[in-house]
Amino acid sequence: MARLQQTRRKPISFDTTIRNPERLPPFLSILKAYEGKVLTYDLALEIEAWIIIQKIYIPTESTLGNYRKEYSNKFIFKAKDQTDSAQRTVRDYFEEWKNSEAGQFPLEKMLYLLKNTTQEFRQDSSMPGGWISRFYTQFVFANELGFIHTEFNEDIEFSQNGNLMIHDFKFGLAVQDYSDSYETSAFLIAFSKYQINNPYRSNTINVNFFPLVLAVIKYLDEKYDRPGIHREDITFIIAWGNNDYIALAEYIHEFREKFGYRASEETIYEYAMNLIDESTPNTLNPASFSFIEAKKKDYKFKKLTVETRDEVVRKLRMTRLISLRGAGRFIDIDSTNKDKIDYILQSYLENKSFSLTDSKAYLDYMGHIDKFLEYPPEILETNETLNAKQIALQEWSKNSWEFINKELEKAAKGSSTNDLILKEIKAPARFEFLISIVLHKALSRAVINPNYISDDQGIPYSTAGGQKKGAIGADIDIYEDSMHVLAEPTISPARAFQVEHELPSIQEHVLSANEQDFDDLNKEHINEWFAVFIAPNIVPAVGNRIDIVKRESGVEIFAWTAVDFGEFSKSVKSIKDYRLVRPYAVGRTLKKR
Incomplete structure (x- = not known):
């Protein structure tokens, strides 16, 4: 799925189609049944059908229950069934699926629904629109984290870490006495290695995101005795363009020395935009009015100050290495797992180069299990x-x-x-x-x-x-x-x-x-x-x-x-x-x- 696009400087962001990372294992465990098969559009539609049958993803009536004879706005679609009875059949099948228990609806009927309805959704110009594009977005972040390889017209492949992610899942369902330690381990391994410059991104910055966050927090803790970083400080991290954690930490400290914790979101946005402006140094200044006016549609205010910030906190917590302090306003290192944090900083802060066309090499690197980062299935509490x-x-x-x-x-x-x-x-x-x-x-x-x-x-x-x-x-x-x-x-x-x-x-x-x-x-x-x-x-x-x-x-x-x-x-x-x-x-x- 790696796609050649024009690379440009962008703030750090994460795919939000599957907003909560804990939803990944059910999706991936459906895909696992098709490992080794060539991913065609027909096969993608069948996998999507099972995802909906198992109610891992629940489309709305306006999409799955709405017969479309033809559609030609964002892409071209023509329903498989062109008969006068198709609209009624779609409505009846949708009601039957809606009232069914997960896993009980027939595959043939779901495929009929998918071939006679569509979403007005298209990932990019190289993708067919509708349900195929939806399939793409559901798995793109798993590709980026190195769990799987799902390139169309190539074999579906799982990495070692992808198999670890679904250890306690079978075809969309958690097994008896399920433990989330396996998926947490897999996510920690992936997020520790994850870097913004990878074959699935078209970003010019070389940032190893999670190690950078940990390094900034540790530096501020040790030098200034701070309780980690404020949630609002995450905006500066997602606007930063390299792995220089000392410069970033000092920038955050200087900003807080000047404004305390009274700075408005507008002020934070203006200073973060200046970090994105590559024509200016990373000094404590707001971006120019002209830069903000020219780039505010690309670097949206809400994206920088709310949406990506929330995504980051959600994913940080998934690692079990980040604590919440000060009524949830501060993000800090979990003192019970300092050994893992030190190991990550020693092992994964250095950026690696990957060709935008070599997604397999990226999968091999990301998908290898780092045993030191695994959590035991049974956590012995202290x-x-x-x-x-x-x-x-x-x-x-x-x-x-x-x-x-x-x-x-x-x-x-x-x-x-x-x-x-x-x-x-x-x-x-x-x-x-x-x-x-x-x-x-x-x-x-x-x-x-x-x-x-x-x-x-x-x-x-x-x-x-x-x-x-x-x-x-x-x-x-x-x-x-x-x-x-x-x-x-x-x-x-x-x-x-x-x-x-x-x-x-x-x-x-x-x-x-x-x-x-x-x-x-x-x-x-x-x-x-x-x-x-x-x-x-x-x-x-x-x-x-x-x-x-x-x-x-x-x-x-x-x-x-x-x-x-x-x-x-x-x-x-x-x-x-x-x-x-x-x-x-x-x-x-x-x-x-």
């Missing part, structure tokens, strides 16, 4: 990180019930948040974090031990790992008097995922907790075990499965919707207060006359 979690829960539980439950509702609905810390926590981990805060606030006599992976501030990077040797795999362990209770939040509203994946896992977790507690002399006083399951919604099938679990093993699971759980928690006194069967969690039964 006393430092355990204490940080408890401190974070204590601080966050001081917030009002109104704030906590509003954020819990947002997380359950998949809505965005304005909180600078919560917005940088991946949705599943944010949900676990908020449930832990609710429990900590509600249960004064209980010990709440969340198992999500966190930074040195106790803020989650990712969700709890699955069940492994020596770990029962619970999301949150709660100890109160003689009870050991497992809280198991899931962000997924899907019926199949809750019934077929979550509840069997919870059953196993409770049984394992019971067995481990019996073997632990320090837990001889524990004689009661059950689980609380929290999800955005609870379907009746959950109630039926819970009944089966109890009959099979004696394990009790009590299901709650997130909103109900949050509101009910305002008045609880003990963890046993959650032992209720809510009306929406009652299984379906045959009606009798």
